[in-house]
Amino acid sequence: MKTVKRKSAGTHFSMCVQPAFIVGTNNEDGTYNFAPITWVSVTNEKDSDYLLTISMFGTKKTKQNVLRTGILSVNLVSTDMLELMDYFGTHHAKDGKKDAVPYNVSKGEAVDVPILDASRWVYECEVVQSVETGESTTFFCRIKNVQIDEQLECDDTFDINLTKLDPVVYSGMYHSIGKLLGKIGDFTK
Numbered sequence: 001m002k003t004v005k006r007k008s009a010g011t012h013f014s015m016c017v018q019p020a021f022i023v024g025t026n027n028e029d030g031t032y033n034f035a036p037i038t039w040v041s042v043t044n045e046k047d048s049d050y051l052l053t054i055s056m057f058g059t060k061k062t063k064q065n066v067l068r069t070g071i072l073s074v075n076l077v078s079t080d081m082l083e084l085m086d087y088f089g090t091h092h093a094k095d096g097k098k099d100a101v102p103y104n105v106s107k108g109e110a111v112d113v114p115i116l117d118a119s120r121w122v123y124e125c126e127v128v129q130s131v132e133t134g135e136s137t138t139f140f141c142r143i144k145n146v147q148i149d150e151q152l153e154c155d156d157t158f159d160i161n162l163t164k165l166d167p168v169v170y171s172g173m174y175h176s177i178g179k180l181l182g183k184i185g186d187f188t189k
């Protein structure tokens, strides 16, 4: 394997390869709000009890709603949703309802959260713990339900072909993914 020649770049290069999700929340007046959140990862308590870890900085409406209600939907963004994500991410609920780009919304089945009809993979979540780090809050979110596109065939959580979900990957810029390369163990002799 080749050796890469690197240079020290400074700590502000904080790039992480991030999955793109749009978080749906309930406003105080019963309306809904959506915003892209890509600081999303996963951990587990035991066995199949997975928790999403979701970080939000500042005082954005989405964060205020999660702090107030403790519930949220986490909608995977496929490339056909890019315009919607970009719109949600460049507009703030405090400046008015985000309805300049058309989209349809349903209610969660297990949790009373707004869900984007366009998303092929949706988590309905409830916050069980949160950790403050300066101006950011990281929410540990119990997954109460997962809604999956009926067309997606998968046997278990290790059998998900991301090329079919066509997710947006974020690094500060938007990307799509390339090929399916294999499964765990395929590259071990």
Ligand SMILES: Cc1cc2nc3c(=O)[nH]c(=O)nc-3n(C[C@H](O)[C@H](O)[C@H](O)COP(=O)(O)O)c2cc1C
Pocket (backbone or CB within 6 Å): 033, 034, 035, 036, 037, 038, 039, 040, 055, 056, 057, 058, 060, 061, 062, 063, 085, 086, 088, 089, 090, 091, 092, 093, 094, 170
């Ligand atoms: C691609 C993308 C990813 C983002 N990821 C995050 C994130 O992980 N955490 C966060 O706090 N804000 C994130 N933001 C910023 C919010 O989405 C943005 O501030 C949004 O306008 C907030 O909307 P709201 O005020 O209606 O809640 C992201 C924005 C974009 C465009």
